[in-house]
Amino acid sequence: MRLDEGTAGKSTSLVAGGAGFLGCHLIDYLLHEGRSVICVDSFLTGTFENVARFNGNENFTLVRQDVLDPLQIERPVDEVYNLACAASPPRYQADPHHTLMTSVVGTSNLLDFAMSQEARFLQASTSEVYGDPEVHPQTEDYTGSVNCTGPRACYDEGKRAAEAMCFDFLRLGKVDARVARIFNTYGPMMRADDGRIVSTFIIQALRGRDLTVFGDGSQTRSFCYVSDLIEGLVRLMRVEPNPQAPVNLGNPAEFTVSELAATVSKKIPSARSIRRLPLPQDDPRRRRPDISRAAMLLGWTPKIDLDEGLSRTIAWFREPEGATKITEAAE
Numbered sequence: 001m002r003l004d005e006g007t008a009g010k011s012t013s014l015v016a017g018g019a020g021f022l023g024c025h026l027i028d029y030l031l032h033e034g035r036s037v038i039c040v041d042s043f044l045t046g047t048f049e050n051v052a053r054f055n056g057n058e059n060f061t062l063v064r065q066d067v068l069d070p071l072q073i074e075r076p077v078d079e080v081y082n083l084a085c086a087a088s089p090p091r092y093q094a095d096p097h098h099t100l101m102t103s104v105v106g107t108s109n110l111l112d113f114a115m116s117q118e119a120r121f122l123q124a125s126t127s128e129v130y131g132d133p134e135v136h137p138q139t140e141d142y143t144g145s146v147n148c149t150g151p152r153a154c155y156d157e158g159k160r161a162a163e164a165m166c167f168d169f170l171r172l173g174k175v176d177a178r179v180a181r182i183f184n185t186y187g188p189m190m191r192a193d194d195g196r197i198v199s200t201f202i203i204q205a206l207r208g209r210d211l212t213v214f215g216d217g218s219q220t221r222s223f224c225y226v227s228d229l230i231e232g233l234v235r236l237m238r239v240e241p242n243p244q245a246p247v248n249l250g251n252p253a254e255f256t257v258s259e260l261a262a263t264v265s266k267k268i269p270s271a272r273s274i275r276r277l278p279l280p281q282d283d284p285r286r287r288r289p290d291i292s293r294a295a296m297l298l299g300w301t302p303k304i305d306l307d308e309g310l311s312r313t314i315a316w317f318r319e320p321e322g323a324t325k326i327t328e329a330a331e
């Protein structure tokens with residue numbers, strides 16, 4: 001592995017979707033490296049609170065725009081991270097056409113921008129490209145089992161199309177594009193109200209409510225703590241040579257949803273019991289990344305286990321900043 005030291009500590013990264021959960025952690029990381037950062041975000045699911053701490057930093061610029069519109073940024077940029085896309089099912093299903101267009105037209109606009117700047121490009125793809133997988137754990141060679149007509153298709157198929165576009169730009173020598181397939185990631189700065197499983201359980205437990213489990217709770221997920229994920233994204237952006245293939249980034253420790261609920265309940269004794277709800281359509285039964293490629297190419301493996309990551313996340317939700325979110329969160 002060789003990380004490109006030539007780009008670290010200098011120059012400008014553009015982070016599309018930088019006001020979202022992962023984006024604001026990535027910006028924090030890049031600013032700490034000494035880079036300048038341009039955050040492009042429409043604030044569809046991102047918040048001003050997420051980027052408020054960067055205000056006043058001369059290396060930080062905020063551009064409010066939808067990536068469906070071509071970028072008009074004149075400053076030189078040498079890294080483009082495309083994280084723009086609502087990530088939680090209730091949010092991306094609220095306007096499915098916009099979600100699909102964000103991945104297709106938005107990624108096209110950002111690739112064109114990267115090409116005009118001769119910048120590297122990293123696409124935040126997702127484990128959802130594997131759909132409800134028949135192969136376990138999921139290796140990058142598995143081509144997936146996605147229902148292209150279901151309610152999750154606007155997200156899953158949009159991300160698959162975006163991957164196809166990245167690899168076309170790469171093959172044609174237009175952009176040095178890289179693709180990260182991100183598995184469930186959690187941590188501080190998650191929205192309390194967007195229906196992601198970890199934040200939902202934490203909020204329900206802190207409010208003394210039942211934890212809502214879809215189906216019988218035997219479906220599995222693998223949860224990656226946010227600092228580990230960000231480290232993986234930056235390594236993938238900088239690694240030489242270009243991997244020329246997607247790279248899974250996630251924590252391979254696999255838990256059932258019932259196990260996650262039990263762990264949260266143990267850490268937050270005010271939690272009541274479990275309330276079961278019907279399983280949503282096309283909900284994946286099993287999820288676990290095979291991360292051998294990331295380990296080999298990037299020298300990357302996650303460091304924070306679920307116990308530690310949950311403790312840190314719960315501590316953040318208990319802080320005044322997080323507590324406001326609990327009050328604001330929908331039931």
Ligand SMILES: NC(=O)c1ccc[n+]([C@@H]2O[C@H](COP(=O)([O-])OP(=O)(O)OC[C@H]3O[C@@H](n4cnc5c(N)ncnc54)[C@H](O)[C@@H]3O)[C@@H](O)[C@H]2O)c1
Nearest residue numbers: 017019020021022042043044045046066067084085087185
């Ligand atoms: N968090 C995870 O577990 C996870 C897992 C797999 C993939 N991802 C991917 O990582 C990226 C970031 O995820 P996140 O968890 O931070 O989600 P998020 O919803 O918190 O952040 C997405 C950001 O993109 C912005 N955005 C959405 N559509 C836009 C548009 N058309 N134009 C401009 N900005 C737009 C939102 O306002 C928000 O700030 C997403 O692309 C998501 O698909 C995340």
